[in-house]
Amino acid sequence: MSVIEEEAVRGGKGVFREICSEDEELQPTEIESLCMNCYQNGSTRMLLTKIPFFKEIIISSFTCPHCCWSNTEIQSAGRIQDQGITYTLKVRSKQDMNREVVKADSATVRIPELDFEIPAFTQKGSLSTIEGLIGRTVAGLEQDQPTRKATAPEVAAKIDEFMERLQKLKDVKSEFTLVIDDPSGNSFVENPFAPQKDDALTVAHYKRTPQQDAQLGVKSDEKDEEKPGNDIVSMRNEVLVFNTNCPECNAPASTNMKLVQIPHFKEVIIMATNCDSCGHRTNEVKSGGATEELGTRITLRLTDPSDMTRDLLKSETCCILIPELEFELGMAALGGKFTTLEGLLKDIRELIVSKNPFTCGDSSTPERTEKLEIFGEKIDKIIAGEMEGHIILDDPAGNSYLQNIYAPDPDPEMTIEKYQRTFEQNEDLGLNDMRTEGYQEEAKDS
Template identity: 50%
Template sequence: MCSNGNSIFKEFNADELANEATVVESLCMQCYGNGITRLLLTKIPYYKDVVISSFTCKSCGYWNNEIKPGGPIPEKGIRYNLNVCESSDLNRKVVKSDYASVKILELDFEVPAKSQKGEITTVEGVIDRSISGLKQDQDTRRVEHPDIAKQIDEFVGKLEKLKNLESPFTLILDDISGNSFIENPFIPGKDPRCIIHNYIRTKEQDHELGVFTHEEVDENNPILHPIQENENLLQDLQGEVLQFPTNCNNCGALCETNMKVTNIPHFKDVVIMATLCEKCGNRTNEVKSGGGIEPHGVHIEVDIHGKEDFSRDLLKSETCSLSIPQLDLEVGPWALGGRFTTVEGLLTAVKDQLSDPRYNHMVGDSQDTEQKDKLQEFMTKFNEILEGKRMVTVILDDPAGNSYIQSLKDDDQLDDNLRVTKYERNFDQNEELGLNDMKTENYEEN
């Protein structure tokens, strides 16, 4: 944040002339002369703050473009599985960090992580960059290794055909840092051709990113897990509000977080945390389950027919996804964080996020204008829901089993508009929760 309270990360808009880059003189790593680096701190709609840099050297002609995340490393890695079957899919915007690998399954082709610098491009641009890399030094290969050069030419021809979409292909973007992104042109609806999977990193992957636990940094400083070590501590903290210093996730200033343990009737204890930054005014609320992961996942459906249904208490954990079939809306886990609110409060939070300036404009071209119209139409329907003019079904699906919607009956029975189903998690869900590698027997052994 700037001293005047304005964000230093401006909206990413090709039509906005106010987005000025910072120009600095820097060393050219090609000829060791003086070149120019341009830095732009910007927001990418539907994504996050990023730092875009561009280097040019007039002496030798060397140039380089890079993109770096402007925020902290996310807690999980991310994998996009995109089925490219229409020309519009080739135009999808792609943010690819240094730690992202790219695979094209049909060609058994992979660009390893850290082999290329981060960039903002498109799906077609990813293919073009791969072609450019393979063509490099081909003239020398044709003289020294003609057979290898011929094989590379044939493979380049296959990559070129992908851009003509003679047949659909699958592109996988896998980033352990969680800082890569593929545009969803169907926003605010669900992307029918892209599957997004968040996963817990291994210890080795954390170390590759420079992420270490306190225990690994200093073995003399033990990590305290009070909730894990003493389940009775939650009862001891009932009704008390604890305060501890934290940093604002918006401007980085020092602020205080309030934490309180409370009990949800007919459910369990939860930990509620609220932070207010006095410097930038940013407010955050977060809810954590007071217990561990439940033995079963939970699928909850509630029909919204009136004000009574809006007033139901609702707990949405971080691992819980939200969907409204009537609007073809799906909000994945982690998007809204953990919340203890009402049905109306959760729907209002979804509306506020979609109404945020970062979500209602994109780069200025004709396709983005169409997206704005679609979003406006969607928001009209969403307002009708909040006004009670449109009946819908809200669905919560939480593989960790830590989400809840209040029943309007007092005897722990479900009312007619509420349906709750518990289910066995599959392998991928256990993998995302970090359960597949968890050792529960003889865990004290090395």
């Protein structure tokens, strides 16, 4: 139980209480927080309250005394509603500009008369008035105006003109329409005549589309879920996004995952992580299938620079050999990759020459550095087509792939061999101790 909930329970009242000037116990809870602007300690004030004729919300406000950065945000304290909601308000007077508005981060705001729209998930949730909503929009447009005036004067002039039209809306010299469309159903526009009907405000509920369900992270229709293979089909058509931490700076980041079908091969899972804090980027490929019964050895004879454009899938269990350079790269290096042959050779060059710890600092010797530079020059010659050679992909798990540009006909420059794994290879893959048959019968006997 949180600190706020404990205080509410001890007071004998609910966690969420309506804002009232006579309620002396209704005070925000202050929590020390890290400022993401200057990385000093600031304070966050949180208040759990109710909006009359609506629902419970959480209001949070952060301020930093060091850099004076501040941020306000609201979050719905309830669940995502069964239906989406659309509010259509005819703004006819200045009194309408004072109506309270709860805009969830999933809501889209439109003003048809100006052909203006604030897309969903582009702003944090906010508790404001209609005037404040327009003012926040103007402030957001003004933020980058000095840069635009220096780089794109014509665009800056058009934005200035549009901001003037938005500012004129505050005077309500003519009637305009405000539309708030929220698939989550957690946005709200005040009705000052409640519980009576408001002639200027129209509220409509609707059923969400599968695309809106996916954006909100909720399940689709149960009938669709019962269809066999529906999950796999949806994964093929969507990019899944989940939260993680950056491996470099440990800041919150997002990882994108996509299931991709490689022609004449199998399905693979491509994952990419981007960190907005430090700019670190990683990408990784996982096989979407099981370990094959036989290992695979792919040998390609490099005869033309166009070979560098072949698509290549290197699994985590794949070894790479270049006999002409007496080079072998173990299965643990570079990880899984889906790239071109040129991209793989550049990654090898960077790993061996640029990122090699034995070429830096006290570990470096002139002889070793010279040998590695010569190796890098040979890799560059192979990429440029100035040097012929062979590249071998040896994957005991059978999950690596090299594009056959003559498919479905055989490639005269490429050979694919299937072979039985050795005991040591099965041990490396963890297959010797893996049992998939007979364990249930032994459990019954015991």
